[in-house]
Amino acid sequence: MPTDGRLPLKRSLRAFLTGRLKSHGIGRQLAFYFVVGITQLVVDWLCFVMLTAWGMPVAPANVIARVFAAVLGFTANGTVTFKSRLRPAHLARFVATWIPLTLVNTIVIWALEAVGGLHLAWIIKPLVDALTAVAGFLVARHWIFQAHRKQPEDSTDGSSNATKA
Numbered sequence: 613m614p615t616d617g618r619l620p621l622k623r624s625l626r627a628f629l630t631g632r633l634k635s636h637g638i639g640r641q642l643a644f645y646f647v648v649g650i651t652q653l654v655v656d657w658l659c660f661v662m663l664t665a666w667g668m669p670v671a672p673a674n675v676i677a678r679v680f681a682a683v684l685g686f687t688a689n690g691t692v693t694f695k696s697r698l699r700p701a702h703l704a705r706f707v708a709t710w711i712p713l714t715l716v717n718t719i720v721i722w723a724l725e726a727v728g729g730l731h732l733a734w735i736i737k738p739l740v741d742a743l744t745a746v747a748g749f750l751v752a753r754h755w756i757f758q759a760h761r762k763q764p765e766d767s768t769d770g771s772s773n774a775t776k777a
Contacts, residue, residue, distance in 0.1 A: 644689070648684070648688040648689050648692070648693060649685070649745050651684065652685045652745075653681070653738055653745075656678055656680065656681035657737055657738055659677035659680050660674055660734070661734055663677065670721055670725040674718045674721050675714060675718060678710075678714050682710055686706050689752060689757070690702055690756075693757075694753065694757035702756060706756050713744050717740055717741065717744045721737055724740075
């Protein structure tokens with residue numbers, strides 16, 4: 613057994629991480645959001661590259677690719693990351709957020725393609741998507757999937773989730 617204190621530190625870190633990931637806290641949400649986000653990023657990028665390689669202009673290809681990724685992200689993040697029972701209000705808030713984020717994202721990708729060509733847009737798109745995802749997480753956590761917790765009927769066990777964050 614190491615005498616330099618690494619083992620207790622390792623146990624403490626493991627207890628902290630597992631405790632946080634089991635709760636509704638931000639650590640668990642960030643972990644799941646990251647996994648879902650990487651999956652979305654791959655789906656989005658592959659769709660974008662395929663569509664533009666087939667000759668579709670960058671702007672519509674980006675929007676279509678983001679739609680495919682958004683369907684996956686809304687469902688997975690809503691039900692797994694933020695533990696929500698998806699409702700029309702969630703979808704309305706998601707769409708209200710997705711449209712401006714997609715608009716900004718598409719303008720940046722289009723500008724990259726105009727300045728440096730299609731291959732530059734292919735290379736930089738994942739970075740632009742990742743930056744967009746940071747804003748998306750904050751909005752999803754605090755508005756899209758959070759607002760439902762104030763409504764007792766959203767609880768699956770009959771108790772209110774209003775105190776859980």
